[in-house]
Amino acid sequence: xxxxxxxxxxxxxxxxxxxxxxxxxxxxxxxxxxxxxxxxxxxxxxxxxxxxxxxxxxxxxxxxxxxxxxxxxxxxxxxxxxxxxxxxxxxxxxxxxxxxxxxxxxxxxxxxxxxxxxxxxxxxxxxxxxxxxxxxxxxxxxxxxxxxxxxxxxxxxxxxxxxxxxxxxxxxxxxxxxxxxxxxxxxxxxxxxxxxxxxxxxxxxxxxxxxxxxxxxxxxxxxxxxxxxxxxxxxxxxxxxxxxxxxxxxxxxxxxxxxxxxxxxxxxxxxxxxxxxxxxxxxxxxxxxxxxxxxxxxxxxxxxxxxxxxxxxxxxxxxxxxxxxxxxxxxxxxxxxxxx
Amino acid sequence: xxxxxxxxxxxxxxxxxxxxxxxxxxxxxxxxxxxxxxxxxxxxxxxxxxxxxxxxxxxxxxxxxxxxxxxxxxxxxxxxxxxxxxxxxxxxxxxxxxxxxxxxxxxxxxxxxxxxxxxxxxxxxxxxxxxxxxxxxxxxxxxxxxxxxxxxxxxxxxxxxxxxxxxxxxxxxxxxxxxxxxxxxxxxxxxxxxxxxxxxxxxxxxxxxxxxxxxxxxxxxxxxxxxxxxxxxxxxxxxxxxxxxxxxxxxxxxxxxxxxxxxxxxxxxxxxxxxxxxxxxxxxxxxxxxxxxxxxxxxxxxxxxxxxxxxxxxxxxxxxxxxxxxxxxxxxxxxxxxxx
Numbered sequence: 001x002x003x004x005x006x007x008x009x010x011x012x013x014x015x016x017x018x019x020x021x022x023x024x025x026x027x028x029x030x031x032x033x034x035x036x037x038x039x040x041x042x043x044x045x046x047x048x049x050x051x052x053x054x055x056x057x058x059x060x061x062x063x064x065x066x067x068x069x070x071x072x073x074x075x076x077x078x079x080x081x082x083x084x085x086x087x088x089x090x091x092x093x094x095x096x097x098x099x100x101x102x103x104x105x106x107x108x109x110x111x112x113x114x115x116x117x118x119x120x121x122x123x124x125x126x127x128x129x130x131x132x133x134x135x136x137x138x139x140x141x142x143x144x145x146x147x148x149x150x151x152x153x154x155x156x157x158x159x160x161x162x163x164x165x166x167x168x169x170x171x172x173x174x175x176x177x178x179x180x181x182x183x184x185x186x187x188x189x190x191x192x193x194x195x196x197x198x199x200x201x202x203x204x205x206x207x208x209x210x211x212x213x214x215x216x217x218x219x220x221x222x223x224x225x226x227x228x229x230x231x232x233x234x235x236x237x238x239x240x241x242x243x244x245x246x247x248x249x250x251x252x253x254x255x256x257x258x259x260x261x262x263x264x265x266x267x268x269x270x271x272x273x274x275x276x277x278x279x280x281x282x283x284x285x286x287x288x289x290x291x292x293x294x295x296x297x298x299x300x301x302x303x304x305x306x307x308x309x310x311x312x313x314x315x316x317x318x319x320x321x322x323x324x325x326x327x328x329x330x331x332x333x334x335x336x337x338x339x340x
Numbered sequence: 341x342x343x344x345x346x347x348x349x350x351x352x353x354x355x356x357x358x359x360x361x362x363x364x365x366x367x368x369x370x371x372x373x374x375x376x377x378x379x380x381x382x383x384x385x386x387x388x389x390x391x392x393x394x395x396x397x398x399x400x401x402x403x404x405x406x407x408x409x410x411x412x413x414x415x416x417x418x419x420x421x422x423x424x425x426x427x428x429x430x431x432x433x434x435x436x437x438x439x440x441x442x443x444x445x446x447x448x449x450x451x452x453x454x455x456x457x458x459x460x461x462x463x464x465x466x467x468x469x470x471x472x473x474x475x476x477x478x479x480x481x482x483x484x485x486x487x488x489x490x491x492x493x494x495x496x497x498x499x500x501x502x503x504x505x506x507x508x509x510x511x512x513x514x515x516x517x518x519x520x521x522x523x524x525x526x527x528x529x530x531x532x533x534x535x536x537x538x539x540x541x542x543x544x545x546x547x548x549x550x551x552x553x554x555x556x557x558x559x560x561x562x563x564x565x566x567x568x569x570x571x572x573x574x575x576x577x578x579x580x581x582x583x584x585x586x587x588x589x590x591x592x593x594x595x596x597x598x599x600x601x602x603x604x605x606x607x608x609x610x611x612x613x614x615x616x617x618x619x620x621x622x623x624x625x626x627x628x629x630x631x632x633x634x635x636x637x638x639x640x641x642x643x644x645x646x647x648x649x650x651x652x653x654x655x656x657x658x659x660x661x662x663x664x665x666x667x668x669x670x671x672x673x674x675x676x677x678x679x680x
Contacts (some may be wrong), residue, residue: 077477106447108472108483109549132448139415143448145482207450 010324012202014127016153016194020154026050028111029084033072033099035059035091038117042090042157045288046115053079055124062231064134066142072102082243086111086149092118093125093237100131103144112148119169120238122153123176123196128204128217134233138289145209153197155190167273168238169193171220173250174269176200181217182310185269215319218313219304220245223335226289242273243339251289251323251331252305252313262309264320279340283332287325292339300324354541355465356493356534365492366453369424373412373439375399375431378457382430382497386455392428393419395437401573402436404474406482412442423634426451426489432458433465433577435482440471444486452488459509460578462493463516463536468557471497473571478629479565479678485549485599493537495530503679505589507613508578509533511560514609515585516540518555522650525609555659556652563675566629582613583679591663591671592645592653602649617679623672627665640664 008270025249034043037059047054047334055075057068063235076085087110089099096114105113132143161169167222173196177184181199184192200217207214224244228235300322305313315321356619370392374383377399387394397408416425427450429439436454443452466674472483499624513536521539524532540557564584568575589606592598609674630641637642638663645653655661 007380073475073482077475077481095394105482107481108485109468130448133415135413141417141447142413142445144445144449331393 012129012147012149014197016122016155016197018155021046021049021115022152023049026052026085026086026256027087029082030088031055031076031079031081031084032088032090033057033095033102033270035063035095035117038091040218040337041216042117044114046088046090050088053081057098058141059095060092060230061094061237063133064098064132064233065246066133066135068098069102069133072099076106078236081106081110083107083110086113088113088115089148090115090117091121092116093121094123096121097130097132097140100125100146100148101133103129103148104144109146114145114148114151115157116151116153117157117163118165118171118195119158120165121169122151122158123169123200124172124237126151126153127197127200128214129208139228139233153193158193164236167242167317168236170272171238171242172196175241176203176217178249178266178306178309179219179304179312181224182308187250187310191297192202210320212317214307216304218320219312222290222301222303223247223286227278227285228280229289230281230285231291239273239275241273242270243277243303243335246270246275247335248303248305250334251303251328252307254330254334255305255323255327257305257307257313259308266309274337281336281340283336286332301328347474352469352487352491354488354491354493354537356495356537357464358495360492360494361386361389361455363389366392366426366428369422370426370428371419371421372430373393373397373435373442375403375435375457378431382455382457386428386430388426388562390667393421397438399435400432400476401568401577404438404573406473406474406475408438409442409473412439415443416446420492421446421450423447423450426453428455429488430455430457431461433461436461436465437470437480440486440488441467441473441483443488444471444484446668449486450510452486454488455497456493458505459498459533460505460512461509462491462498462533463509463540464512464577466491466493467540468538468554469548470646474638478677479568479573489597494531498533504576506526507582508576510612511578511582511585512536515581515675516543516557517578518583518585518589518606518646518650519559519644520650521580522648526650547662552657552659556644558660559646559652560588562630562641563587563626563642566619566626567618569629570621570625575618577614579615582610583615583675586615587671587675588608588643588645589678590674592647593642594674595602595645595663595667597645597647597653599648615679617675619680621676623676626672 030050032047032052033055036056039056043054059335087103114126116122129145129147131146132140135141176196176199184195186194220241224240227240251264302320304320304325307313368392372387372392373395376396377395381396427443429436452467456462469485469487471486472480475481516536516539524535527535560581564580567580593603642660644660644664647653
């Protein structure tokens with residue numbers, strides 16, 4: 001018998017700072033794909049600066065589906081776009097996920113550059129190489145790991161965001177703080193964003209394919225994704241993650257892993273948010289919505305849990321624990337009481 | 341400004357030999373996806389041996405399209421297949437390409453094992469991590485680079501192939517010999533397969549993402565894919581590649597890169613094949629069919645060319661050369677005269 005081991009990999013370069021988007025950072029054949037809501041504000045000026053083609057796609061999470069994917073693929077084919085293209089994804093997390101997915105499968109993958117326009121997209125979608133679309137079975141169930149060539153996180157764009165949008169980003173930042181590095185929670189503004197990014201990169205470098213440690217980034221997302229699905233993706237991802245994170249903290253507390261003091265401190269951390277369950281929420285709907293989530297195993301839901309602020313529990317390297325419906329009940333009662 | 345470079349990669353293990361497919365080589369949750377034509381012969385016995393679920397998909401190149409991709413995705417979702425699954429692709433090149441593609445995008449990628457059932461699939465589709473489906477715009481235009489966890493090339497399966505099928509594999513083997521290692525052409529049987537595999541791995545290890553050297557593996561495929569498209573994918577890939585390789589050799593000769601002696605030797609090498617252009621072939625159709633091929637740049641078709649048997653021309657690291665329609669004409673006249 002004859003046996004060979006071989007390998008391949010792509011690198012990513014991340015830039016964060018003010019006034020990053022200059023003419024010289026990109027060259028060659030460029031196609032910018034922009035969230036339609038940002039076409040005039042960012043799409044057209046950048047297309048002009050880089051002499052790039054511009055394609056606009058339906059806005060936000062509702063547009064992140066197979067229909068938009070196929071529209072983008074076919075538009076690129078009709079334009080005769082070839083392998084030497086650089087696809088630039090310009091928008092929030094949903095746009096980055098969808099354009100990243102198409103970049104990963106178009107002609108078996110073309111160069112991808114991400115320009116996240118929200119704090120949430122910088123911290124969540126842009127870093128880590130995850131791409132994806134939603135399906136009728138659930139969120140992000142079809143997608144790839146496809147690290148971009150580069151990421152430009154322009155702080156000028158992020159500074160001008162409305163307060164509500166900044167809070168969305170804060171939810172993901174706090175999540176990273178809760179599971180990995182409590183000092184992130186103490187920071188503010190750009191320093192906090194940078195520290196959260198560094199934390200996230202430290203995690204994904206250790207486990208790029210989410211076989212263990214990287215699962216801590218799913219903290220708050222089992223319930224978070226379920227809530228988004230119930231709300232038909234009209235709920236902001238950040239709000240869903242904030243509620244989901246609080247629920248995961250409550251679960252950590254109710255299962256005896258997290259102290260009451262820590263849990264109460266965490267509740268205080270989330271006071272800037274005005275959180276509310278979706279109008280059509282019911283416990284039954286949430287359990288059904290979570291059933292198709294990727295973060296299950298052997299039919300049981302799995303949750304990332306913490307035993308102190310800044311530290312997820314390793315559970316023998318699995319970084320998550322199966323949780324039965326009975327174990328989950330007190331937490332679901334609690335969120336309904338507090339946020340219903 | 342803050343800047344980080346980071347990376348990720350997956351490895352592949354290839355096994356080739358007799359009696360490889362034993363109970364202990366696979367464990368855990370296994371779903372075998374088999375070409376419907378091989379369901380009874382290989383699918384059912386292997387599913388029984390590994391206690392695996394079995395899904396059968398439409399046979400061959402005609403089934404390698406979005407409809408089959410979605411059927412497979414939805415079947416897996418409905419079965420509740422989770423991330424811990426190992427998808428086993430069992431069949432020829434088309435099956436391996438399609439199942440590999442679904443494995444790369446289902447839940448952002450699950451473990452993939454390839455069991456190629458033809459020599460062509462061993463040498464061509466199985467090695468190199470390329471997956472893909474055909475689109476109305478052309479062949480393999482949507483796909484990924486997704487190296488399998490392991491490849492089992494069982495020589496018992498390959499030894500029982502009909503002669504015509506062995507010739508299909510020989511076409512790809514000779515192609516590797518023509519562009520990379522003339523000694524492959526002199527070998528026979530298992531030794532030849534092994535030498536071709538080693539040659540191909542040597543190429544893809546140097547250039548996994550096809551940015552330069554790996555392009556030599558596209559030798560014969562510009563015209564080959566065009567012919568398959570004209571024939572509506574009813575032409576065997578091996579035959580199309582054999583014809584395409586001969587045409588690329590003629591082109592190398594007619595552009596003055598390859599000697600007449602070498603070109604005549606190559607024609608002799610291909611005598612085991614009884615090659616014929618598709619019934620509905622016309623020069624115009626071929627040029628149109630090639631227009632959407634991935635191997636173009638700036639509107640011009642690009643060809644891999646050789647300057648001696650076993651050696652593709654580097655062309656400053658591009659390993660291909662733009663060819664105008666005028667330059668291509670003598671070659672198209674020649675193949676029509678010889679194989680029309």
